Amino acid sequence: MAVHKKEEFSVKEQNLAAFAKAISHPARIAILSVLAKRNQCICGEIVEVLPLAQSTVSQHLKELKNAGLIDGETDGPRSCYCINWKAFEKFNTDFNSLFEKLKEANAKCC
Amino acid sequence: MAVHKKEEFSVKEQNLAAFAKAISHPARIAILSVLAKRNQCICGEIVEVLPLAQSTVSQHLKELKNAGLIDGETDGPRSCYCINWKAFEKFNTDFNSLFEKLKEANAKCC
DNA sequence: CTGATTCATCGTAAAAAAACGATAATAAAA
């Protein structure tokens, strides 16, 4: 029990799920929101705004970066992050391509 | 350690994160995809298609229903599900309203 | 060079998620 079954789904499904997972926590939504407003900012500014410890924020940033949603580069002793808009566009495209199919049917359940 | 901090974020952020969490597993993406194609179907049909046990699929369906992404009603001994398209539209709206703000800036990191 | 700042990483603990088998509940069929 508790075996990994994620690999048995299609790559597209896995990618979409991975993106969704990246934004599936309010803290990460908040981080993205800050980045969207300020265009770019350093880790410390984000820590100031969020109700979380520095190490926790750093962890969330890492996850967002691993998922490809943000870019980051170190600038002296600090780290500067910004949103990777291309990744968001790809998400929108994939998301729609999965669900646009029968939208016009406007199904009523059973 | 391990304290719930989710409540300390805005309602909008929490809702968006909850939606994303619902679609953050490939099995649930696959379920939604099946429903989108077939308009509606019963639990058993989904179980046939997925590489998961019946109880696991039922659990995923419950999560999707709790998140408001699908509707379901029992039809005799079986349960019929379909997609709640309104919920998807709301997600799209909220998603864009959070992130559309600075898109034109096309930021380059630092 | 020393000290201060800034951030990432490590270790750890608690909570939640994922998966299954077994069992209960429900309604149709016999």
Add this chain to the structure above:
DNA sequence: TTTTATTATCGTTTTTTTACGATGAATCAG
């Protein structure tokens, strides 16, 4: 009424996530 088919729920185990403090690494200021 008894059986059968279908689905939901319960109990359990393993894994993953969330969160923190403490420690390290890197750079700037003095």
